[in-house]
């Protein structure tokens with residue numbers, strides 16, 4: 001790297017030091033351009049990104065069809081508020097609901113989608129004074145106060161109390177705890193079909209179905225937070241379709257519009273009227289630009305047959321990683337569901353991620369010991385091979401040192 005090139009990144013970092021609130025642990029890299037699964041920094045260094053946009057860039061960086069849709073829509077109409085009917089919103093809602101169920105409300109992020117779901121649960125239960133929501137340890141639902149309180153991880157609550165009333169936390173896969181937490185004030189059970197930030201944790205077989213049964217028995221809403229698992233990530237449009245359990249409500253964001261801010265809450269038709277006019281809204285939610293982007297992402301996934309493709313790729317990756325596990329004792333477990341990939345180590349995963357970055361491969365560390373990958377659904381076989389080889393080399397090196 002030349003001294004001039006270095007200064008390009010440094011100039012951006014300096015601006016942050018002066019003007020941006022330091023609430024993120026940022027890598028000292030300023031990304032300026034991307035294409036597919038490759039992204040370049042201000043100094044011209046190229047990275048292979050197997051965690052593009054924290055899962056938001058579900059078709060990689062700047063996929064041509066998405067770029068074109070955004071450009072065309074921007075030239076016509078960027079934003080109109082929900083005072084008016086918005087053609088693209090109707091069409092994107094139809095796209096999503098006809099591949100899933102129900103009716104959609106649009107917002108801008110995962111936390112907002114979950115707020116909408118929590119409000120819907122309370123509004124639905126209000127006549128019977130039901131308001132409590134049961135969520136699960138290790139889950140992650142966002143940073144706004146409702147979503148944050150739903151997030152049963154004490155580290156995210158520190159210094160922010162008092163949190164919202166009305167949440168109870170259960171243990172994943174522990175039916176008896178869930179049963180014991182349900183009472184006459186319970187309105188809903190909310191869970192990620194596969195916990196993402198919690199370390200790519202796939203529920204034990206039958207657990208989600210048991211939650212469905214409990215919800216039916218007690219008249220509760222079953223809410224799946226599909227912010228990470230939705231929009232094809234697991235090889236079906238929505239994660240619940242892979243896991244075979246029908247929820248009443250799903251929340252979506254991240255990959256929904258391929259990196260353009262967009263969130264959604266979809267609920268069964270019979271609950272839609274509970275979110276009555278005046279009770280919930282989002283100024284930017286469902287605007288023309290985000291909706292055109294979402295449609296372009298959905299149509300690309302469909303027309304390129306990516307759901308079927310992912311199912312094959314995912315099975316091959318699982319087999320490959322299980323092979324690594326047999327050879328490298330630092331791998332405790334591998335968890336693969338569609339294009340959600342977790343390699344749980346017996347040692348901290350942060351250093352592995354840093355070493356991958358030195359080799360030009362971007363992956364993520366979560367839940368202390370898990371190396372997490374959320375590759376673009378259209379990642380090429382060559383890119384995936386190259387990225388996985390780098391991860392393997394790093395893990396081998398760390399196993400030798402352990």
Ligand SMILES: Cc1ncc(COP(=O)(O)O)c(C=O)c1O
Pocket residue numbers: 108109110111112114140141142143192196197225226227228253254
């Ligand atoms: C499952 C899940 N729910 C909610 C959120 C919050 O989404 P956002 O950051 O868009 O508010 C996230 C973000 O990582 C998530 O993974």
